Amino acid sequence: MIEGQPLPYYQPLIDTATGRVAGYEALARLRRDDGEVVSAGPLFSDPEVDQTELLHLDRDVRRMALEHFQATPTGFIALNISPKWLTQISLEAPLPSLMLLEELGLPPERVVFEISGLEGDPDRLRQVVTRYKSAGIRVAVDDFGTGYSMLDQVIALQPDFLKLDIQLLHQATRENSNSSDFVKSLALVAEKSGCWIIAEGVETEEHLHFALDCGARYVQGFLFGAAEDNFLQPDALQPLFSHLRDQYVQAKLAERGRFLDLRKSLAQLFAELRIWLEQGGKPEALRPPTEYPWLLRFFLCDAYGTQISPNYEWTGQRWRQDPRYLDHNWSWRPYFYRILAAAGEDSRVLLSGRYRDASSNRQCMTSGLFIDEGRHLLLVDIDVEQLRKLQNAAEE
Known part of the structure; x- marks a missing residue:
């Protein structure tokens, strides 16, 4: 009852x-x-x-x-x-x-x-x-x-x-x-x-x-x-919500600022990798990614999205080459055709949205840049969790 x-x-x-x-x-x-x-x-x-x-x-x-x-x-x-x-x-x-x-x-x-x-x-x-x-x-x-x-x-x-x-x-x-x-x-x-x-x-x-x-x-x-x-x-909660909404907008602006900083770092990283490639692309000539601790891997594709280099991954002590993905075609990935669509537009560095990386099971983003007059696409995978930790530490 x-x-x-x-x-x-x-x-x-x-x-x-x-x-x-x-x-x-x-x-x-x-x-x-x-x-x-x-x-x-x-x-x-x-x-x-x-x-x-x-x-x-x-x-x-x-x-x-x-x-x-x-x-x-x-x-x-x-x-x-x-x-x-x-x-x-x-x-x-x-x-x-x-x-x-x-x-x-x-x-x-x-x-x-x-x-x-x-x-x-x-x-x-x-x-x-x-x-x-x-x-x-x-x-x-x-x-x-x-x-x-x-x-x-x-x-x-x-x-x-x-x-x-x-x-x-x-x-x-x-x-x-x-x-x-x-x-x-x-x-x-x-x-x-x-x-x-x-x-x-x-x-x-x-x-x-x-x-x-x-x-x-x-x-x-x-x-x-x-x-x-x-x-x-009806307007009893409007001041409270307006205050909270303003805080949300400010947080988004701060997040946007962090992404602009990331793009600057990526532009610097891409410049270093291009010089490395022009000098022969020898693994022993790669320096440790001290300034890019969020770097998960990088690799090279042709203009059609087929991977033509091994993955280069930093183990904490040395660069490791992973050839398993050679000849894999990534043109179907959203980040690829976004970058392809922007090809020739000031050689802009573009970022994908977040996704879960199949090989590492980590949250990632991918950034890419066409090089060699559009014949090759240089791609960098970013560890989102590591990036977030670094950004939080910088704000504290």
Whole structure:
């Protein structure tokens, strides 16, 4: 038996384009006899709790939230709905939530249904979601990137929003995490499919910076306040968000400055390697890369992307030649055709994005420069983690 008086609490969602409160997520709470208010969330994942009681609890909280929200002139309200219950609804019968909105006179356009977990019959779920969307309600898929959030089902539902899983967001911002690129890829999937990203669980400035890196349109979390039993003025959090956004921009400008310094170092390195090649390219003539501790390897390709030299790698004591990749063609790599497209443009030194190197399993970037009047391409691989450590040490 569920103990306590059900009631809704509301956590604001901040529009990253304006800094204003754009909407709220309604969260189920229980007020116990001693006055303590606790989350009802754990009950919905407890198999011992009677499902009928849970359904009544969910509908009671939903009605109270919508009734309370009626007095709010702007924004939207997001309500969690279990797909297990959605797939049990008769496809011919009126939908209870639509009937409730009609009863209250609340425009469907101001409501977002968050579907957490995509278990159940996917075809029935898609049909119910289609009816919601046809009525004007917007749909979000919660916990995207984990659990039941299968990509094919997400694509089939065509949601308006995707909420990044809170655990993925937190893991991606931990030091030395390998998951940040994965989460950014999920965000890119959302962008390509026409969805807005919502980042929940934003508790620190690092979380916010990463959410902005992912292109999140809305953010929510303890950094802006816990869920409360009332609503805020739309501009209540605007000064705080503007300050945090300015800090993010400054951090990006500092990062840009570090990349400019890296480009200068790369230009110097390329100049030294060109002289070395012109003098015969003998390994014993290479000096230790003392000024370039981030250098992972360098090698030479022809103009068509076929590797024509071994990899040269510094072991800490000597240069090692690795001939395994001779005759491999790298023209399909993104860094190659970016450099190829810039050929002849001031012989610019270009940098690729970060990627995981297959042979060393390290985060890398590749820089390249055409030489010998465009006949050869000199490529340098950079150890991103080592570069980051050096940059952090320089700032301390």
